[in-house]
Amino acid sequence: MKTKRKWKIGTLVLASTMAVALTGCGSNDNAGGDANAANNAGSGNAAAAEPVTITYSQWGTAEELARTQELLDKFTAANPNITVKLEGKDWASYWDGLTANAAGGTLPDVFKTSYAYIDKYAELGIFKELDDLLAKNAFDLTNIDDSLLGLHKYQGKQVSLPIDANVIVWYYNKALFADPKTNPKGAAVPSLEPGWDEIVDIATKMTLDKSGKSAADAGFDAKNIVQWGLSLSPGSSMDWFLEPELWSNGAKLVNDDDTLALDTPEAQEVLNFFIDLTKNKKINTTPAQIEGLGGDVNLTLTTGKVAMNPGGSWNTTNYQEAKVDYGISYLPKFKTNQTVVQPAGLAISANTKHEEAAYKLLAWLAGPEGETELAKQGYSIPANKAASDAYVQTVGEANKIFLDAQKYGIVSPFTAKKTDLVWTYGEQALKLPLSGDGDLQAALKDLASKMK
C-alpha cells in the first residue's frame, strides 16, 4: 500500500515537471505554428488580408522611441493587417542585444542599422540581401545618394537602406554668452565657420573659476572651475569628432589597410593640441568632469556649465528638452571644414518569417511616405531626397546648416576593424592620455599592437 503511494507521488512529480517543461516548449511551438501559418498566408496573394505581427527594433531615448511609434502608427493605418511591435534599447546595449538575438535566433523582423556596424554584423549573416526584393517591388533608389547607399552595402550587396543622414556640428549655449555674469569678458559667439584659434580664444574667456576669474586672468584658479569654455573628449568620440578634426589638419585616423594612422606629424599635432586644451590651458573638461556633468560629452551643454560642445544633429531634441537656447556652427577647423555624416538605415533579418510584411515596413519607412513623415517631425534629416522639401519647411532656415554641412562629410567607411578600434579598444586606451593624463606615445603603441 505504502510503496504504491510512493510510486504515485513519484510519478506525479515527474509528470508535473514534464508538464511544466512541455507547456514551456509548447507555447513556443504554438507561436511558431502561428508564424508559419501567417507566413504561408503572406506569400499567397489571395490571403494577404491575414493579420501579421512583426517586430521592429531600434536604439534611442524614450522621446525618440515615442516619435518612431508615431510613424509606426501611421504605417499601421495604411496597412491595417500588419501590426508592428516596437522594441527599443539605448545605443550601447542595442548592438550587444542584436548579437544575443542573432545567437538565440530571435532577431527582430526589421531593425535599425548604423553605417558603422554594417560590415561587422554582415559577417554574422544577419541581414537579408535586399537587391532582389527592391528590384521586384520597383523601389525608387534614385532619390537616395549613391554614397549613402554605398555605406549600407556589404560586398556589393545592399543589406540595409539609409533612412537618415545625421551630421556633426558645433553647438554653443547662447544664454551663457548673453549674460555678463557668465560672460564677463564679453566673448562673441562663434562665427559660422570657426577656426580653432577663434574657439580657443572664446573658450579661454568663457572658462570661469569660483571667484569669477576667467582662464585669461592672472590668478585663475584651475582647481575650482565652475564653467568650462568647451567640452571635448577626443578619446571617447573618435569616430564623430576626432576623425573629422584629423582630416581637417590633413591627417587620418586609420590607413587604407586598417592600421592606425596616428603617428604622422599632422596627426600628432592634432592630438597634442587637444591634450593642451585640457592639461595646460584648462579650458576643456576632463573625462571625470564629463562624468560629473552627466557622462555624455555632446550633452554637457544642457548642464548650463559649458559654453560649447560638439554634437549631432539629433541632439537638438535634447537641448530643446533641457530648454537650452543653442546656436550652431560648423565644427572648428584646423585647415579645412570637415564633419561626419552618419547615415542610419533599416535592415530585414535574414531569417524573418514575415518577409512580405517586413519588406512593406522597410519600404514605407525608407521610402517617400515614411521619410516625409520623419522629416515633418523635424528631428532627423531624411536620406530620401523625396522628403527634403518637407524637412526644410519644417525646421526652417535656422537648421538648414544640417543640410549644408553634409557637403563637408568625410568619406571614411567603417570596416569591422575600425569599429573595434573606435568602440572597443580606442576609448580604453586613449580617453585618459588625450586629456593629458598618461603617456600618449605608449598608449598609441599599445593600441597599434592590439589592432593587429
Added chain:
Amino acid sequence: MNSLRKYDTALFFLFIMPWIIGFIAFFLIPFGTSIFYAFTDAKLPGAVHYDFVGFDNFVHMAKDPIFTKSLFNTLYFVVLGVPVVTAGMLLLAMLLNLDVKGIAVFRTFYYLPTLVPIVATVIIWRLVFNSEFGILNAVLGFFGAGKTDWLGGEHTIKPVIILLQVWISGSGVLIFLAALKNVPRHLYEAAEIDGADRIRRFFAITLPMISPSILFVVIIQTMYNFQMFTEALLLSKGGPNYASYTFVYNIYKSSFTDLKFSMAMSQSIFLFAVIALVTFVLMKLSNRFVYYEGEK
C-alpha cells in the same frame, strides 16, 4: 528482498528525475556545447560555417594582452578582495553583535544596502566618488586634500570596487551575526575567569567557533569575485585602460561585442577550471582550519 531493493532504487530515480532532467538540460548540454565550440572558430553558437581549430583559441587567449590583464584583475579581486571583504563583514557583524541600546536599528541600517538593487548602488557610488562633484572629494577637500579621480584612476578603481563589495555585504554579515549568536556564552565566561583578554578570547573562542561560517562565506565570495561583472560594467565600463576589466566582463565582450563566441567559450572553460581548482584547494585546506562542533 533483492527485488524490493531494485524497486526502491527505481523509485529513488523516479523521485530525483526532475532534477536530473534539469541538470542535463540546463547544465550538461550547454556545458558540452561550450566545450565543442571552444575548439572551433564559430562566430555564433549554431553558426552554419565553422572549422575546427584545435587549441588555437587557447593559444590566442594566452597571447592576448587584454585577456592577461583581465586575469590579473580578477586574481586581484580574489586574492586581495576576498580577505578584505570577509574581514569587513566579520568586523561589521561583531559591531552589530554588541549589546547596546537601539542595536536593532543599526542592524537594519547596515543591511539596507543589500536590499537596494546593485545597479542603483553603483549609480549612487558614481555620484559619491566623482572627482569633481562627488561628496567624498568635497569632504576630503575640506581637510585640505587635493582632488582624486577615484573612478578614473588605474590604481584607485579596484580598491573602490572592493569597498563597494563591503558596502553591499549585508548577507555575509547576517551569516556571521547568526554564527556569533550561536557561540555558547559559557565558553567566554570560562575564558574570562582564566584571565583571557578580549583579543585572546576572539582568537581562541570566536574564530574557531564560527570557522564553518567563514569557510562558507569565503567560498561564496571567491566564486562571486571570480565571476564579477556588474560592478566592473556599471562603475567604470572596465576602464580606465582595462584596469577594471574582469574575466567575465572580457568573456562578455569577446562574445557580444567582438562576435567571437568560440573564443568566449574557451575563456569560460578556462575560468571553470580555475574556479574548480581553487574551490578544491579551499575545501582541502578547510580540513585543517575549520572546526565542526559535532566532530571529535
